[in-house]
Amino acid sequence: MTVRQDIHSAGIPALCQSCEARHRGVCGALDADQLVDLAKTSSRRSIPSGAELVGDAEVVDSYSNVLSGVVKLTKSLSDGRQQIVGLQFAPDFLGRPFKVESAINAEAATEVSLCSFPRTIIERMMKESPALEHRLLKQTLTELDEARDWMVTLGRKTASEKVASFLLMIARNIDPTVDPAARSATFDLPLTRADIADFLGLTIETVSRQLTRLRTDRVIRIDNNRHVTVDSLSRLEQRSGA
Amino acid sequence: MTVRQDIHSAGIPALCQSCEARHRGVCGALDADQLVDLAKTSSRRSIPSGAELVGDAEVVDSYSNVLSGVVKLTKSLSDGRQQIVGLQFAPDFLGRPFKVESAINAEAATEVSLCSFPRTIIERMMKESPALEHRLLKQTLTELDEARDWMVTLGRKTASEKVASFLLMIARNIDPTVDPAARSATFDLPLTRADIADFLGLTIETVSRQLTRLRTDRVIRIDNNRHVTVDSLSRLEQRSGA
DNA sequence: CCGAAACCTTGATTTCCGTCAAGTCTGCTG
DNA sequence: CAGCAGACTTGACGGAAATCAAGGTTTCGG
Numbered sequence: 001m002t003v004r005q006d007i008h009s010a011g012i013p014a015l016c017q018s019c020e021a022r023h024r025g026v027c028g029a030l031d032a033d034q035l036v037d038l039a040k041t042s043s044r045r046s047i048p049s050g051a052e053l054v055g056d057a058e059v060v061d062s063y064s065n066v067l068s069g070v071v072k073l074t075k076s077l078s079d080g081r082q083q084i085v086g087l088q089f090a091p092d093f094l095g096r097p098f099k100v101e102s103a104i105n106a107e108a109a110t111e112v113s114l115c116s117f118p119r120t121i122i123e124r125m126m127k128e129s130p131a132l133e134h135r136l137l138k139q140t141l142t143e144l145d146e147a148r149d150w151m152v153t154l155g156r157k158t159a160s161e162k163v164a165s166f167l168l169m170i171a172r173n174i175d176p177t178v179d180p181a182a183r184s185a186t187f188d189l190p191l192t193r194a195d196i197a198d199f200l201g202l203t204i205e206t207v208s209r210q211l212t213r214l215r216t217d218r219v220i221r222i223d224n225n226r227h228v229t230v231d232s233l234s235r236l237e238q239r240s241g242a
Numbered sequence: 243m244t245v246r247q248d249i250h251s252a253g254i255p256a257l258c259q260s261c262e263a264r265h266r267g268v269c270g271a272l273d274a275d276q277l278v279d280l281a282k283t284s285s286r287r288s289i290p291s292g293a294e295l296v297g298d299a300e301v302v303d304s305y306s307n308v309l310s311g312v313v314k315l316t317k318s319l320s321d322g323r324q325q326i327v328g329l330q331f332a333p334d335f336l337g338r339p340f341k342v343e344s345a346i347n348a349e350a351a352t353e354v355s356l357c358s359f360p361r362t363i364i365e366r367m368m369k370e371s372p373a374l375e376h377r378l379l380k381q382t383l384t385e386l387d388e389a390r391d392w393m394v395t396l397g398r399k400t401a402s403e404k405v406a407s408f409l410l411m412i413a414r415n416i417d418p419t420v421d422p423a424a425r426s427a428t429f430d431l432p433l434t435r436a437d438i439a440d441f442l443g444l445t446i447e448t449v450s451r452q453l454t455r456l457r458t459d460r461v462i463r464i465d466n467n468r469h470v471t472v473d474s475l476s477r478l479e480q481r482s483g484a
Numbered sequence: 485c486c487g488a489a490a491c492c493t494t495g496a497t498t499t500c501c502g503t504c505a506a507g508t509c510t511g512c513t514g
Numbered sequence: 515c516a517g518c519a520g521a522c523t524t525g526a527c528g529g530a531a532a533t534c535a536a537g538g539t540t541t542c543g544g
Contacts, residue, residue: 075391077394077399078484081398083397083398085390085393096383097379098380099383103387104390133376136379137339137378138340140379140386141338144382144386147393148315148328148346148389149317151325151393151396152317152318152325154396154397155442155443156319156323156324158500159501192521193521202502203502203503204521205522206501208522208523208524209524211522225510241319241321401530434490434492435492436491445533446491447492447531447533448531448532450494451493451494451531453492454494
């Protein structure tokens with residue numbers, strides 16, 4: 001608490017504000033000295049929507065915390081078919097430890113702000129600080145759980161269930177106050193129809209048709225193609241296949 | 243080396259033999275004292291094919307190393323649709339740290355032998371030994387990579403590509419000597435057609451038809467519905483969608 | 485060795501979603 | 515504000531995989 005205030009009042013970028021929020025970031029696991037060290041070599045960057053952060057088969061020399069925005073992780077087949085294999089929201093950690101080459105592509109889905117540190121620093125700190133490694137293990141386990149949940153959606157749900165599941169997932173991630181008891185929610189879609197299709201293993205036409213159906217059935221409203229209002233979270237849940 | 247020999251010659255179950263093989267097990271990360279401790283509380287079990295190891299929403303009080311056989315991890319929708327979200331081969335670690343309740347089902351796909359330890363022991367050792375936590379982080383990252391690879395298969399490949407990808411994956415896991423240069427491979431399918439369908443997000447009929455096609459195209463042979471000979475790994479790779 | 489059960493294959497038919505092809509809407513630039 | 519490009523929607527059509535329905539194999543217990 002005091003530590004963090006000191007750092008921030010010293011004019012060092014507020015590395016950890018958002019990390020704290022949902023306990024998935026890196027910084028919460030570090031002690032005061034380490035935080036100061038890290039802050040010296042870290043840099044905050046604002047990245048426009050659509051920019052590539054990490055290319056496939058590219059050497060990764062830095063790790064980042066996502067401070068705001070949404071990063072999409074994609075994999076492609078040789079003929080161009082693409083699949084989004086994960087979305088990272090603030091305050092997720094971005095980077096694959098212990099592997100120099102990236103097997104996936106990371107791209108800013110919205111405007112994104114990142115706090116990046118050199119690979120070497122993080123790896124050194126990981127050796128020194130079991131707490132940091134512990135934090136990373138927890139995030140990795142959470143991501144594995146999410147990936148496996150999504151495998152059920154990809155393998156076993158219908159197009160209409162997939163789209164409903166997607167909207168629910170976004171609603172819960174964008175606005176974590178959407179608890180199970182809430183009756184409605186509002187958010188901006190962080191993905192285009194093409195991205196949603198790549199996430200769900202569908203085509204953009206099918207995604208569009210399903211959204212239209214949800215609209216005509218009065219489950220959701222969409223303004224300007226982006227701004228979504230879920231009028232009935234419970235009916236959306238019913239359609240998600242659970 | 244010496245340590246391990248001491249333990250084994252002392253009549254303590256050979257916890258770590260298979261762990262060593264591919265460096266994904268738990269034991270390699272422990273020191274001599276810890277290994278002896280662990281061996282005292284561990285038990286080796288042989289489990290028949292089809293037995294449930296961990297039920298959904300069940301409290302997990304033990305962790306295990308898979309010593310032989312194949313364990314399937316499944317998730318189900320409320321209406322019974324099922325998806326296999328992972329397969330664990332020896333010497334994988336089985337168990338989800340930091341979570342008392344399991345969100346997935348674990349079932350023996352073949353006859354399985356396990357080496358199990360109480361939850362409390364592992365968690366205590368994890369606190370004491372950063373090396374163990376490091377080992378777990380690495381396995382978890384590997385599983386995450388595998389899950390993401392499989393998401394591409396589920397979301398973007400055709401039925402025929404899915405079946406080819408599956409056969410290749412099994413060939414590489416059952417017999418790790420199948421290197422890229424090999425031209426053929428032989429193995430027993432660890433899964434029934436129904437399991438394969440649940441793994442690939444298909445129906446058993448579609449799986450069966452695709453296997454038949456691979457057979458008539460002379461890419462594979464199948465004896466007794468189980469014993470597979472891949473005559474041309476390269477042609478199988480071509481059909482896997484890469 | 486027989487019979488039953490579980491597992492697998494094959495064929496006919498249906499359905500959902502992908503493909504192709506116009507349009508419409510939104511936001512941006514000059 | 516006009517015009518344009520990119521993103522989205524909608525419709526008609528076709529095809530891949532699901533569903534429905536038999537029939538064939540393998541395995542296992544008696």
